Amino acid sequence: MWSSALRIFDLSLGQMLWSRRSVFLGLVAGGPVVLAVTLRLAEISGVLFTGNRPGPSGGIIYGMIIWLIYVRFLVPVLGVFYGTSLIADEIEDRTLTYLFTRPIQRAAVIVGKYLAYLVCTVLLLLPSVVIVFFLVVPLGEGGSIARLFPTLLTDLGMLVLGLAAYGALFAFVGARLKRPLLVGLLFALGWEPIALLAPGYLKRLTVAYYLQALVMHDMPQEGLRGALLQAFREVPPLSTSLIGLAVIVGVGLWLAGRTVERREYVLEQ
Amino acid sequence: MGIVDARHLSKWYGQVIGLNDVTLAVPPGITGLLGPNGAGKSTFMKLMTGQLKPSQGDITVFGEPIWGNPALYFRIGFCPEQDAFYERMTGLEWVTALVRLNGVGEAEANRLARRALELVELTSVGDKKIGAYSKGMRQRVKMAQALVHDPELIVLDEPLSGMDPIVRRKTIRMIKEWGRQGKSIVVSSHILHEIEAMTANILLISQGRILAEGDVHQIRELIDEHPHTVHIRAERTRALAREFLAYDDVLSLKFEDDAVVVETGRPDIFYARLTELAASGALGVIHEVTSPDDNLQAVFQYLVKS
Numbered sequence: 001m002w003s004s005a006l007r008i009f010d011l012s013l014g015q016m017l018w019s020r021r022s023v024f025l026g027l028v029a030g031g032p033v034v035l036a037v038t039l040r041l042a043e044i045s046g047v048l049f050t051g052n053r054p055g056p057s058g059g060i061i062y063g064m065i066i067w068l069i070y071v072r073f074l075v076p077v078l079g080v081f082y083g084t085s086l087i088a089d090e091i092e093d094r095t096l097t098y099l100f101t102r103p104i105q106r107a108a109v110i111v112g113k114y115l116a117y118l119v120c121t122v123l124l125l126l127p128s129v130v131i132v133f134f135l136v137v138p139l140g141e142g143g144s145i146a147r148l149f150p151t152l153l154t155d156l157g158m159l160v161l162g163l164a165a166y167g168a169l170f171a172f173v174g175a176r177l178k179r180p181l182l183v184g185l186l187f188a189l190g191w192e193p194i195a196l197l198a199p200g201y202l203k204r205l206t207v208a209y210y211l212q213a214l215v216m217h218d219m220p221q222e223g224l225r226g227a228l229l230q231a232f233r234e235v236p237p238l239s240t241s242l243i244g245l246a247v248i249v250g251v252g253l254w255l256a257g258r259t260v261e262r263r264e265y266v267l268e269q
Numbered sequence: 270m271g272i273v274d275a276r277h278l279s280k281w282y283g284q285v286i287g288l289n290d291v292t293l294a295v296p297p298g299i300t301g302l303l304g305p306n307g308a309g310k311s312t313f314m315k316l317m318t319g320q321l322k323p324s325q326g327d328i329t330v331f332g333e334p335i336w337g338n339p340a341l342y343f344r345i346g347f348c349p350e351q352d353a354f355y356e357r358m359t360g361l362e363w364v365t366a367l368v369r370l371n372g373v374g375e376a377e378a379n380r381l382a383r384r385a386l387e388l389v390e391l392t393s394v395g396d397k398k399i400g401a402y403s404k405g406m407r408q409r410v411k412m413a414q415a416l417v418h419d420p421e422l423i424v425l426d427e428p429l430s431g432m433d434p435i436v437r438r439k440t441i442r443m444i445k446e447w448g449r450q451g452k453s454i455v456v457s458s459h460i461l462h463e464i465e466a467m468t469a470n471i472l473l474i475s476q477g478r479i480l481a482e483g484d485v486h487q488i489r490e491l492i493d494e495h496p497h498t499v500h501i502r503a504e505r506t507r508a509l510a511r512e513f514l515a516y517d518d519v520l521s522l523k524f525e526d527d528a529v530v531v532e533t534g535r536p537d538i539f540y541a542r543l544t545e546l547a548a549s550g551a552l553g554v555i556h557e558v559t560s561p562d563d564n565l566q567a568v569f570q571y572l573v574k575s
Contacts, residue, residue, distance in 0.1 A: 011367075015357070094351040095353050095354065098414065100320055102371060103339045103341075104370050266282065
């Protein structure tokens, strides 16, 4: 199973990296870099942090970018676009036949493609985070790259876990449903923000709930913005979070593999 | 017991019947599966290669159920009808990557892929991207991936579709050679003359049912009573048309974009002449020869009525 999955990984990675999807999502992942460059230029030109009241430090801004752009938007979006397409692309391109008529378990196909997804999205996302870190942290007063560097490493690990969890969930959605992209987007951009705001246990049915415990940044405590961030930021203990994410990855992949093993995929001629 | 055995095999797609209560045994050797588009050929081939699960009945290959039995794919090679590839890969990379899924190491996979490309006469373009291949090359590289692991049973779904006459002739020769080497081959087409050139053993399929099994020649007599339409996409269609007008068997001619459409009363003779013409190159390049399945449909309607 694992050796077959690795061969599928070999076959899929190049296809995935150079796909139009990767070009598009690479541009999207470049968005925070553009923002960071803009902030840096604004500071250099004296537009940022003017007046009597000091602005937030670079570390705080970096934390907000991680929180609002990466954790709440980019990671779920990458998970949705890639995860739901692992099988759907092969169906749409009508190339699934070549994989399903080889002496490998069908589940190996989805596992191999999932691994390729993980490598591909890590390569797309993590460089962007590193660049943003080095551009944004020195902004304002008190931003120390050396002091916050361990946070960068934690963030990178947290984002990889997020990509793993969303990818596994949406791999299952993609293997199971006919319109997986729509369902995935509804889940990531509709259900998750609502469930996180709702009182009670609903938030436990999101990936973000478990992921946000791993975000180590201080958030501004004042104003509406701070209140909103805090409302979103109800977090479980670290151990619960890690177990939750591991369960999502394991169960998601198992269900995806099981679905692919059992389901017929009728390709249009 | 045959290489492939179907018992009361049916397949439905929702309300649509793809295959209806088929019981048959495919013998060793080359078997032609003949039927118009939508007859159930591809459905039968997908069931035979374990891509679809029977709705009713069962199908076995080499005596074992094929659905959910990946180990059988060591013994089966499948060339699908669809013109679908990883376009950015070269032919060699693609065939190598696919045979690696059979558990073969990188070096051995590369060797097997080169051998398969040689068998389908694509060695010279093995390092070119598939996206740059002609239709005939694309058909042959699909065949290469089907036979790269030296399977006992090769299933070819419309392998000659869209090929020019010369490549078509070469491919037919190739398939017959594999048959002579002891491989079992199931090949589908909606053109009787293609099947006839490869084997005398046919399965006639229409509307999801097997209408007839056995010798091709009786069917051929029937089909020859019907005019046969051939669609030829070529460099110099007007010159070709002038040539065709001199043939006794040509009943009518018309032009469509970059193609000439010929109706012939003797398709066997017409195809033979066309192949010679393409080989000589006297009237320019013939890119593609196709035959709409209306020809066969007429015969099938006749068979079904009788």
